[in-house]
Amino acid sequence: MSKVTLSVIKADVGGWVGHSGVHPALMERAKDCLEAAKGLLTDYYVASCGDDLNLVMTHALGVDSEAVHRLAWDTFVACTGVAKKLKLYGAGQDLLSDAFSGNVKGMGPGVAEMEFEERPSEPVIIFMADKTEPGAWNFPVFKIFADPFNTSGLVIDPKMHAGFRFEVHDLYENKKVLFSLPEEYYDILVLIGAAGHYTIKSVYSKSGDIASVSTTQRLNLMAGRYVGKDDPVLIVRAQSGLPAVGEVLEPFAHPHIVSGWMRGSHNGPLMPVSVADAHPTRFDGPPRVIALGFQLCEGRLLGPQDFFADPAFDRARSEALELADFFRRLGPFEPHRLPLDEMEYTTMPEVMKRLKDRFEDITD
Ligand code: 13P
Ligand code: 13P
Ligand code: MG
Ligand code: MG
Numbered sequence: 001m002s003k004v005t006l007s008v009i010k011a012d013v014g015g016w017v018g019h020s021g022v023h024p025a026l027m028e029r030a031k032d033c034l035e036a037a038k039g040l041l042t043d044y045y046v047a048s049c050g051d052d053l054n055l056v057m058t059h060a061l062g063v064d065s066e067a068v069h070r071l072a073w074d075t076f077v078a079c080t081g082v083a084k085k086l087k088l089y090g091a092g093q094d095l096l097s098d099a100f101s102g103n104v105k106g107m108g109p110g111v112a113e114m115e116f117e118e119r120p121s122e123p124v125i126i127f128m129a130d131k132t133e134p135g136a137w138n139f140p141v142f143k144i145f146a147d148p149f150n151t152s153g154l155v156i157d158p159k160m161h162a163g164f165r166f167e168v169h170d171l172y173e174n175k176k177v178l179f180s181l182p183e184e185y186y187d188i189l190v191l192i193g194a195a196g197h198y199t200i201k202s203v204y205s206k207s208g209d210i211a212s213v214s215t216t217q218r219l220n221l222m223a224g225r226y227v228g229k230d231d232p233v234l235i236v237r238a239q240s241g242l243p244a245v246g247e248v249l250e251p252f253a254h255p256h257i258v259s260g261w262m263r264g265s266h267n268g269p270l271m272p273v274s275v276a277d278a279h280p281t282r283f284d285g286p287p288r289v290i291a292l293g294f295q296l297c298e299g300r301l302l303g304p305q306d307f308f309a310d311p312a313f314d315r316a317r318s319e320a321l322e323l324a325d326f327f328r329r330l331g332p333f334e335p336h337r338l339p340l341d342e343m344e345y346t347t348m349p350e351v352m353k354r355l356k357d358r359f360e361d362i363t364d
Helices: 024-036 066-085 132-146 185-192 245-253 312-331 350-360
Strands: 003-011 044-050 053-061 110-117 122-130 163-171 175-181 200-206 210-214 235-239 257-260 266-269 288-297 300-304
Touching: 003 066, 003 122, 003 235, 024 053, 024 066, 024 288, 044 122, 044 288, 044 300, 044 312, 053 066, 053 122, 053 288, 053 300, 110 122, 122 132, 122 245, 122 266, 132 163, 132 200, 132 235, 132 245, 132 257, 163 185, 175 185, 175 235, 245 288, 245 312, 257 300, 266 312
Parallel strands: none
Antiparallel strands: 003 053, 003 110, 044 053, 122 235, 122 288, 163 175, 163 200, 200 210, 210 235, 257 266, 288 300
8 A cells, every 4th residue: 555645844934924924925935836846746735823834745755755855945945035025024034054955854944744554534633833842742742642631542442552652852962762651651751841852753653653743853053053942843643543633632722831932032821723813913922823634535635624713722712811911920030031041032141241240259
């Protein structure tokens, strides 16, 4: 049986207005680029969340395909041209290099890809977030695939009872480690609770089938500087031995706290929203997430279902707004503002330079 590859490659190549959205002209250009490459792809869908442009593509070329990565890169370059012409904000923001060199990984765009045999019915959910970082998925992915209070299938579905394997990445050391759950339930939590350092890259069934993958990339040394708050994407396959669609969505019924928000330097609640509401405003946020559901049919993308448009997530939104009020009242104080070494923006060196000669030893 032939395999299908689902690739989601995303970048911020210019915001409209500020960092709040993607201009329709960019969406159109992206669609034109992918349509022109229809010979390469089985199907495609262009989406946006906040100022991030997401290319959803299906094809038969496997993960890390140079042709598919080149197509995504060329599409982002073409969209950057449009963004520059329209003087959109931060045109070309995520394209860290001038030339494509075979794979977009490490060049700025985020990449989540999986190759699998399409099942008799193949529901997938693609989560896209803005104003946050890859570690934002640790909490929901753990709940989806490991928490029996979230996912009843772990307890009552014989096909899920064995648990799942989790590949965790150390973003600082560029190392990976595989955990088997539920056996190593407590061990994995020691690491993934530090979501800015350790992220869940992918999840596999115990029989080795890919179940989930995210745009987790190495933080350090990208563009020669600390680049941490890449607005992330997560792909999750659902049903028939994997968590049900509703179990995949359930962790978002209550917001958790993620880092990002204003200037990539603040903690705040991740608010689930509809596609129409995926435009961060208040303090450039709060950080938000959309969930697009697709049924695959011979590689074709039937959808999307805009899952968080549902009133069932209204309470999550109210809760997120209450938390946003709470955090905003703290202004420049932690834990709203990130610790000094994690901020994307800082005046610390400047301020310390000025204060250098004024520090005295404490002798009493
Ligand atoms: P600049 O206005 O200097 O780009 O920085 C602020 C920012 O982009 C956060 O919204
Ligand atoms: P993005 O990472 O979404 O471009 O946001 C940048 C920012 O500084 C928002 O305040
Ligand atoms: Mg931006
Ligand atoms: Mg963004």
